[in-house]
Amino acid sequence: MTTPYQLYYWDGLQGRGEFVRLALEEAGVPYTDVARQKKGMPALMASLNGDKVDHPSFAPPVLQAGELLMGQTANILQFLGAKHGLAPRSQDGRLWANQLQLTIADIVAEAHDTHHPISSSAYYEDQKKEAKARARDFRKKRIPKFLDYFEGVIQRNTGRGGYAIGSRLSYVDLSLFQLIDGLVYAFPKTMAKLAPSYPGLFALHLKVSQRPNIAAYLASKRRIANNETDIFRRYPELDK
């Protein structure tokens, strides 16, 4: 049986694929998580390979939707959001959603670099000293700067429900859930201290986690547990 969507992402970690999974789960559309199937890895690698596909991706996640093959998380979410009622309807709203999603992508990349500030292909242990320095800057300056921004977005939104945009859930809310979730996992002490300053973000995190489709997903085996091969990693020395 083929599903309408095939998601290509590394097995064993949430990573950037998780932002796509959350949208698919909330929309309730069937999808195949290709790399987690038997013989899934060669299929994943083919999606990155220009000899096999017309529009290869630089890196996963990659989503196949019938004839369409697309990469880059924010690009995939823009597509899925429009198709499954997870994006605003107006052009203005769509631009705003995409802008917010790209800003989420920016902090996610910075969260990754806290444990790999020198080289993404070298071991953490070989860049631990630099990781400590970068993580300190991330905790003290970057997390507050980004969360101030996103909290302001929620607080200024005049729509009801505590969402980022209007009065309806969008893919941006799902991604903000994942961002807060990941930051709390990786930096529990820092986030415990910061939480009171961000009531809108933490309320949104709770609200998203309680949506029926998301709650069922989080309780299922499809949700991969946080771990130290992921973007958000819990290294106590980076959360002092």
Add this chain to the structure above:
Amino acid sequence: MTTPYQLYYWDGLQGRGEFVRLALEEAGVPYTDVARQKKGMPALMASLNGDKVDHPSFAPPVLQAGELLMGQTANILQFLGAKHGLAPRSQDGRLWANQLQLTIADIVAEAHDTHHPISSSAYYEDQKKEAKARARDFRKKRIPKFLDYFEGVIQRNTGRGGYAIGSRLSYVDLSLFQLIDGLVYAFPKTMAKLAPSYPGLFALHLKVSQRPNIAAYLASKRRIANNETDIFRRYPELDK
């Protein structure tokens, strides 16, 4: 006199604003580079401030188009590309253009981090040792990996003209021009060595530079010279 577009970006550097400037210049539409006007800085800061605007940006560039205010480079280019014939016409083509642009954004962020691997708010001199290590990784692994990818995109494109997509210039080509231009400025030795491996990218760089509107722009005072407050910085110690 008001122009159809107002661009908000820091004065004194090309930065991410340059990707937007190149699209506006190629399209030949009048725009105001707000921060370079008298009293432009307060206007720029207001575009980032949620007390002043409904959709503030986390960081410049910000583009105002009548009532619309939008941030994030790839988001702005998606808008301008569709409006001024600088994007493919099909949905498939638009997704592909956006995907490529987001991949360009990824290497641009990594280029920035070669001189600021620990903290974007600290001095380069205070993270020079780490910068050398990160730049080495960038030169040896990341530049080739990204350029292999983009060269493959151009080589596999069956359209005529040597563009990234189809047989017509798109905003992706303008951004690839700027990427190559910046890398050559920042890493002249590295790029001189790599150039023969990337004939498609270097031919595209030349071709874009010779387009009438772009050539006129590059020769004008509107094009800010490369310098060491920018994303692409020429520090000889990072290009060994």
